[in-house]
Amino acid sequence: MCSLLTIALIEANAQNSILENRYSFDTKKVSLYDALNIVSQKTGYFFIYDSRILENERRVKLEARGEKLESIIKGLLNNPKLDLRVLSKHILIYEKKETTATPKSEQNRHDSTIIISIKGTVYDNQTRKALQYVSVAIEGTSSGTITNGEGFFILKLPQSNEQLNIRISHIGYKPYTLPVMLVRDQKIDIYLKPDIVSLQEVVIRRVDPTEIITSTIKNLKTNYSPIPFYLTTFYREGVLKNSTYLSYAEAILKIYKPTINQFLGTEQVKEIKSRKIINADQTDTLLMKLKGGVSACLSLDIAKNIPDFLELSEVDKYRYTLSDIISYESHNAYAIGFVQKESIEEPLFTGTIYIDTDSLAILGADFEINPSFISKASDYLISQNRRTHIVKPERFAYSLTYRKIGNHYFTNHAKCDIQLKVRKKGRFFSNNYTAFLEMATCDVDTKNVIKFDKQETIRPQVVFLDIPYNYDPDFWGDFNYIVPEEKINEALKRINSKIGKVE
Template identity: 30%
Template sequence: MKKENTLKNSLVLLYTTMVLCVFGLQFTTQASNVFQEPLQGIQTINEFKGHVYDSSSKDALAYVDINITGTNISTITNKEGAFLLKVPTEYLNKTIKISLLGYAEGEIEISSLKIDDNKIYLDLSITQLSNVNVYGIKNAEALVRAALNRKSEVYDNNRTKMTAFYRETIKKRNKNASLSEAVLAVYKQPYTNSKSDELSLLKSRKSTDYSRLDTLTLKLQGGPFSTLYTDIIKYPEYIFNKNDLSNYVFTFDESTQLNNRLVYVVNFKQKVNNDEPLYYGKLYIDSQTLALTSAIYNLNISNKELASKMFVRKKPFNARVYPTVAAYRVDYRTRNGKWYYGYGKIELTFKVNYKRKLFNNVYTLNCEMAITDWKIDDNSKLVGEKLKPNVVIIDKASGFSDPEFWGEYNIIEPEKSIENAIQKINKQLEDAES
């Protein structure tokens, strides 16, 4: 029974994320161009673009948090280290804080930034290694249990209304087949409250090239909720809760730093006598508060048959489908001494082998959500169209030809491959109109 419950926990996170099937009905939302004023409520904005690099290697740094000090407005760098930050005019006299695990925190005056091509360099933090001994805890598993027990003390337990930017791409091999982007309102429940978070759609755009999906379509129904469910503290049952920790081995890794504070690093993997697909990865725990600051983990897919059953509910009879990558990430941010969900990301890659065919197909889903603004809000009703957990944003290319489509919303700067895909969509739209 315990083994079945653990598998069920894994299924809860993954079953809505990727389903392979013949063309069929999809849950969709029609709200593709709904305008909602950003949380900051400021109409005059200033845009700043740039990249963040390692000061020694000069390598671009991904997933760097960039926050306007004294506000809840923030953005994050993409995989190529690029960022776009929209700053209301009233905040131009403030500074931005730049933070990333393993690096010393940076701070720059906004007035010193250029409109474009800003280059920001972060220094690797020097961590003094020591024996882990916080609150008398010397065992890695005990530290993880303590962190899971701290949700009432160190996480934001107000009901908050967040603005989030969401992006989802589907690739067939290295070519984009579908691109979805949306701005969402996230109604985040207190971490001590068992009630689930809610989402509503404020603005979105999507384009799908089904010719690249052949006669087989990947029906990707994870959507925004899947990235929201990477919040381990709010939804521990989707990876492991306190009762499931006995299925894992926990060990300490070298400590690191975040925002000039010591962070303990805990490796985890499933026990060798357990052959069901569980997770492995790293947990990053703040040494002062025992808050989980980040988690980077993967599903163990070495058992292809069991891993496939977790994802695939329906497929063509002549196809063998199994995952080759199932990777997850969640990052938390802190303000006024409390931590809150800031970023979630999922990457899933599937291989499809057909009988009597020489070549196989490889499909990859990437979806990420970044919180770009938030405020405490106990009583407000949902604005925009409420989304269901199994939502799929409807196909509609509206907005890709409009450079001002997102208005004042902060978004994740697109990577070069996505920029190229958008350019092709714009070309198609222009050809269709001519």
Template identity: 30%
Template sequence: MKLSNPTIKKTQIIRNALFICATFLFFGINQSLAFQEQPGVDFDEYRGEVVDAESNKALVFATLTVEGTNISTITNTEGNFLLKIPKNINSSNVIVSFLGYKTTSVPISSLEKEGNKISLMVSVTQLSEININAPKDAKALVRATMAKRDDNYFNDPSLMTAFYRETIKKRRKNVSLAEAVVNIYKTPYTSTKDDAVELYKARKSTDYTKLDTVALKLQGGPYNTLYVDIMKYPEYIFSSEAIDDYKFTFDRSTRINDKLIYVIRFNQLEHILEPLYQGELYIDVENNTLTNATFTLNIIDREKAAKLFVRRKPARVDVWPTEVSYRVDYREKNEKWYYGYSSVFMEFKVDWQGKLFNSTYSMNAEMAITDWELNATGDLPRYRERIKRSIILSDEATGFSDPSFWGEYNIIEPEQSIESAIRKIQRQLRRTERNSD
């Protein structure tokens, strides 16, 4: 049966959106790793945690920004942070913010090198605020927000420095970790040109003994997270054709940086059979600005979802996704918003024929903007200098080194479990080297 043009277009949008998150399964892995070093640089490091002031619960993905600069980082899944600040700006403050909490300012001079604890208070939204100029139609608010993209987001080209991390786990154990510092040539939100990514540094560590001779590799690298910027790439989720396939409803309200934020829930209509998305949009109602979004893929049909993600696998293995989720956070400067952080999480079942139990693998990719400046010329790197959208970062990276490898660049502080996995793999490599001598 020949599909109508709108259906073809919609299907292409879905496949384009999911292609960047495609996974590979391979036999036979090259286990050679190299080590590199980076000269020391003139900066101060501060470690600590961000917590809820009352419950002492860790605040995950809280943002820390050096006041008056574009230097930022975020807390990891345990609420810990590592912030590197050039010595010549140590008279400034660190602005700490988190969704639904009051933003706080911490003088850099009051920070210790280790053990800092920053507590944030919940921002209570008064009921009377919710009824003031409240929009009545959730879909209309989403449409108005998409329509005001050119007014509310950066309309100048920017050169961003970002930290990117890919983690692969088998069940709960870390088996592979790849990290990179990349340069992002961010085109204006008013432009139809895609952003370009340039690889600056990369490193990896993989425990091949836990992969059962099967290795999952994430195709697309930093592009997976970059394309979650739905205000820059609305065609991947809320194109003019696809937006009518969703139902939008008001959920609740909260605050971000003392701004009243409405939370809009969305889900695909019941009669839509193709796998689309469901999630929450956080919208500043006064300015019609999307500040955050979290959403997941509706895995309605296991076989359809598997075809969208799995590009190559052994013949005797069935692989299908059980969860695919996304997150994007935006930051504000001079009343303009820009992409600040995003993540993609995927979980897969791997079922070998003839085996009693299947395996569960999860893949997490996240990227945080740690510094940026205006790209005055608007020039993009030459095509041969850009990384390809089909990149597999773990193939490009060379290996783990000592902490000076990353020099002055801000990174997301590793979770303790990841640090333990790295140390274990390094010890195993050293033993292998000694045995081969």
């Protein structure tokens, strides 16, 4: 007991001592953001903070001669309300609280029924633009979430996991790991560093991208789960006419996934909770219903539901090019572009697939129906119940990523974006319809997995409950979910106000 306490104290003192170390800087006026980056590069410690409490663009002088690091940082911040906390290789800049929370007992600290949350926004370190669909996972577990279209996330986890780390990763970027204990119940900004390796800078054996594709297909059974498993997912879909939302739906789903050897149709879906809103002002317009819904997202598991660009019998229809070697989760990956050959005139896919250089596992893909031939795909992409309108497909695009848990890869995020032009016969002007389907994996369970009772399941094409939609952060309880973007929230508020007037 004494030795454990001694080790803990030594570790804490060692971490806090970085603030006592002395450094010298002589830098002309730069932004506060750049100044903190310079300090980070020299010390090897990473800063974590909420940009709302700092003025990132404020010009500061970084000048010091043998001063303590704590004094240097606080001089840059120039705000007595801000303080510093050190853990591992991270320095948290946070706002001091007016009151001090009562310390939790040791029993409460490990209570799995208490849920804590971490909020944050993920940015590109160079451009400072928000990054969409970044994986935010709890190391050592199968739980996690993703950032939304504005780079924002909320991660919920049991307090018993506060000793673990959060791992933030995205294709083409260096992964970022930080302790839960440091940022629990905080709002933070995280900057990922691009990690794209130019082909000219990498010495590799000459590779044939077509051979990589064929080898990847042959390795599917090795890299993906040989046993059934459950996915807990957050699903959402939306339809817009021009810039006005016609409908929006969200759901927490539990999905039974069979082994990689079984057909896609054997998957089962159980609804945990859902809500949907329909724009009352748009009931007299052409209704666009999303064909497939949940099943469309499930079909994007291309390791199981093989698309033609991964079919051995169809490979000859495509031209593959090795465009880059990129980084994902500290591993190198082939970025292989594909497009149908010039002699092929049927509508096929074009895009990029990312394949681990060592295991040949599929890490993700971004692809779409070839824009040059999409008009030929109209018949099987669109089911028209009305003959009064002419519907022209403009874009059908898809993206997905996988996450490695243990020795196998599982779907992490899947998204489909649709753009159509719709014109009523006899009219000159068209309306633009857009839609999206999106599913993010929040948890994976491989233990005691059995198929659901049939009465528990829903059809993957189900239309979710018409529950009046109000943004309520507590609606999903302890489940992780994709936070609605601000533009969606504003649109849904307007729809709700109209529904209130109608009622």
